[in-house]
């Protein structure tokens with residue numbers, strides 16, 4: 023996102039403000055530090071100045087004291103001198119005594135009026151002419167009584183350098199009578215300065231008012247010879263110019279070439295009158311004075327710099343952190359905005375999907391209130407969305423279902439048991455106008471703000487139900503009598519046998535044939551015959567329990583299935599016998615048809631079965647057989663099937679033995695029958711098992727497969743078939759004509775349900791490396807009736823391996839229709855019985871059509887088997903069928919022949935289909 027200029031300015035402004043504050047704080051800090059340091063320096067200087075002043079004062083006192091003492095000595099000499107008879111001797115003695123008493127005096131002299139030494143503490147000076155010396159010339163020129171003449175330093179006969187204090191002497195008439203002189207001892211004054219020297223960085227000096235130094239420490243010969251006042255700006259000049267007896271100055275010292283704090287004093291002791299003054303001064307170099315302060319300043323400076331740097335770095339880091347936080351905040355804001363935009367787009371997208379979905383979507387909260395509903399659902403239920411929102415969902419259910427639904431939801435919320443979640447179910451819905459309609463409903467659950475929200479995906483399945491009902495009616499019921507037909511009977515019989523295998527209970531089959539029906543038909547016409555059959559059906563239904571099945575087997579034959587006759591064979595036998603006798607009685611009553619009384623009797627064959635009995639076809643055969651027994655015994659009677667007496671049984675046993683041998687010696691062979699698309703392309707083949715028996719010839723699989731299923735050898739046979747089929751698929755892959763062809767393999771229900779079938783398939787596929795999508799497993803509906811959930815699970819697992827599924831003989835079963843949509847199927851196979859009757863039987867055509875439509879609605883391919891003629895094929899194409907298998911295209915054939923067929927297919931198909 024781009025920042026607008028004001029934002030940028032204000033952020034720059036925001037960034038610079040802390041720096042301004044920091045600079046201000048630092049400036050204040052530095053100023054305070056500097057003020058403090060300055061005051062410290064001032065205090066230091068003041069303190070040092072006071073120290074120096076005290077020192078100078080001490081020196082001043084010493085020098086002043088010496089001068090007072092000398093003045094006293096000179097006064098003494100002045101007083102005594104007139105009394106000297108022998109000035110030399112007497113004077114010398116006195117002067118020597120006085121000089122010894124005064125440590126600051128080097129020598130004492132008395133000069134006559136001409137300047138000759140009359141007497142001296144140093145005898146060698148007596149008689150010398152000193153008339154040129156300043157200590158003589160000055161008082162001589164202006165002799166003043168009581169005035170002490172202080173000479174500038176000069177080289178004397180005794181010393182390198184001395185200063186003299188002299189007084190003019192007068193006689194009684196107050197005439198000039200000579201002078202008395204005291205020459206100061208330079209060593210004494212140097213020692214004095216040394217004693218008072220406080221430190222190595224201090225110099226001290228004793229100078230004459232005229233600018234010459236008398237004593238200097240540290241000693242410097244050069245400076246001793248110079249006149250301090252000769253160059254302007256000297257400390258002495260400043261001191262004298264101040265006119266004060268004491269001064270404290272901070273200034274560059276010419277003497278030491280540095281900045282000095284200098285305390286100076288003019289020696290003016292009280293009671294001393296002198297023509298010139300001596301000045302004492304002590305100077306200390308400023309750096310030495312300010313050494314500690316300099317260190318303090320350095321420390322403060324360093325600390326200040328460190329603090330400033332620290333503050334600057336801290337501020338920089340803080341600002342960087344702030345910028346980082348700001349950037350992150352912006353990024354977060356940006357990503358939140360993006361996420362919100364994405365969310366919005368996603369929500370719009372989802373809403374658009376919901377709005378345009380064909381299926382209805384309804385969400386309800388845990389209280390069963392409708393939270394949202396999409397347009398498809400509104401259309402389905404005939405409401406506007408506003409009419410349903412926040413309403414109880416029971417509004418959309420038949421009255422009886424509402425309570426059950428509430429119970430489901432509360433059970434689910436209490437226990438979490440997912441009876442309603444994730445399961446697609448067919449339920450009833452209620453439209454606004456009260457109409458009840460079938461719908462499919464799949465419920466899932468999500469959580470919204472911690473509360474469960476249930477999402478119901480609904481679809482109006484009225485059409486599908488209608489198609490299913492039509493198929494069911496057409497496929498499973500006899501149109502004339504409304505009774506179940508043989509397909510439904512077989513299906514129920516198979517189910518009854520399966521449940522008998524589980525619970526060990528007996529059942530019975532009653533095979534009923536109407537005696538002399540053919541003659542009624544022939545004499546009274548088919549219409550009368552039909553009505554007769556309808557009347558029989560009615561009586562049968564009325565005479566039996568609702569749970570018993572009465573089916574029309576065909577023509578004038580009916581079959582009754584009695585179930586749950588108990589676990590004792592004898593009781594079952596009696597029960598079946600009683601039922602048959604009742605039917606003999608009921609059906610033997612006269613019939614009034616079209617005002618004609620008609621009399622008819624039935625012959626009934628009975629077979630009682632349990633879990634150990636054979637398959638359904640076998641039982642029917644036995645019942646049929648028994649019925650013939652009854653007929654042969656004179657009609658209008660019943661007969662039980664006696665298995666032991668049947669020769670068929672022996673045959674069956676022999677076949678079974680042969681079958682076991684065939685399994686052991688692998689006497690089987692696989693044939694391949696072509697499967698062809700509507701445009702004549704070869705799609706693949708179905709593998710069909712053949713048993714070329716050494717003596718019986720080819721035994722039909724329709725005969726030996728049920729036997730193999732009964733005896734359990736089917737698993738071995740089936741495994742062999744699958745191995746062969748995989749090997750064949752691999753062989754086809756190397757031939758251009760057969761590469762890519764699919765191969766359908768029949769799986770018997772026993773085989774499919776055997777334990778470990780999944781791992782058997784996994785191993786087989788891994789071993790052979792066959793392209794799994796080319797292998798199609800054909801299941802009959804009977805494979806699916808038992809334990810539906812585990813069948814669905816197993817099919818799902820196999821599907822995940824890549825295998826495909828075709829539902830064989832579709833339309834002949836019943837129970838699978840209800841859960842057909844839940845099976846992972848790829849193809850439905852229209853049973854050949856429908857195809858066979860397609861041209862002649864409208865019913866068969868209607869069933870084929872319904873199957874094709876059902877396949878379409880479930881997204882499954884549909885193949886028709888048993889296509890024998892071009893007419894059947896054309897009719898099926900007209901109904902929308904996609905693929906065909908049957909003698910019209912090719913008979914089942916050995917592998918080599920099929921390979922040849924595939925090679926010739928393009929030309930052959932063109933010939934056949936006239937393309």
Ligand SMILES: Nc1nc2c(ncn2[C@@H]2O[C@H](COP(=O)(O)O[C@H]3[C@@H](O)[C@H](n4cnc5c(=O)[nH]c(N)nc54)O[C@@H]3COP(=O)(O)O)[C@@H](O)[C@H]2O)c(=O)[nH]1
Nearest residue numbers: 710711723724727743768769770887888889890908909914
């Ligand atoms: N479990 C297994 N069952 C198998 C296996 N091989 C076959 N079978 C099943 O046996 C039943 C009889 O099979 P078959 O005698 O081979 O009959 C098949 C075809 O030969 C026959 N057919 C094909 N085209 C036509 C035709 O145009 N007219 C006509 N009258 N018959 C034709 O139909 C049978 C096709 O069977 P299907 O497609 O599987 O329904 C049969 O139920 C086989 O399934 C096996 O290896 N395992």
